[in-house]
Amino acid sequence: MDEHEVRRILTEHRTAAHARVTAIAAELAEVTAASADSNLDDEHDPEGSTVAFERAQLAALLAQAREHLRDGEDALRRLAAGQYGRCERCGVAIGDERLAAVPLARRCIACASHPGR
Ligand SMILES: [Zn+2]
Structure with missing residues (x-):
């Protein structure tokens, strides 16, 4: 994008x-x-x-x-x-595919699936 x-x-x-x-x-x-x-x-x-x-x-x-x-x-x-487009937790690129689906995503999919850690 x-x-x-x-x-x-x-x-x-x-x-x-x-x-x-x-x-x-x-x-x-x-x-x-x-x-x-x-x-x-x-x-x-x-x-x-x-x-x-x-x-x-x-x-x-x-x-x-x-x-x-x-x-x-x-x-x-x-x-x-x-x-x-950068993960606020680990700093990696969140990725176009995820951003297209969730434009407001603050975290990469890995961090988003483990919010507690
Ligand atoms: Zn992350």
Whole structure:
């Protein structure tokens, strides 16, 4: 993969991740505001627990989306620094095939399959 193509893919990823973070944050704010308005009893009102569940789910999605965004920004930084495509753990080239499948990969396949070591 040439650098131009890599940058395009990573930039697209970052833009999509950013849009997702914004959308989920807005949805979460809406649900939170709606539940504050309605005076629902989270513990005993069945509708209240649904709202709480929805909120927890959105919060989890938001955390995940933020992580994707961070990963995308990180990959762009590594690309700018000439470090993109190198395993952050052992330093070997991650390999085009793996990068094509997982553009945000930080580690080579060997290190990724043994995260504990
Ligand atoms: Zn490695």
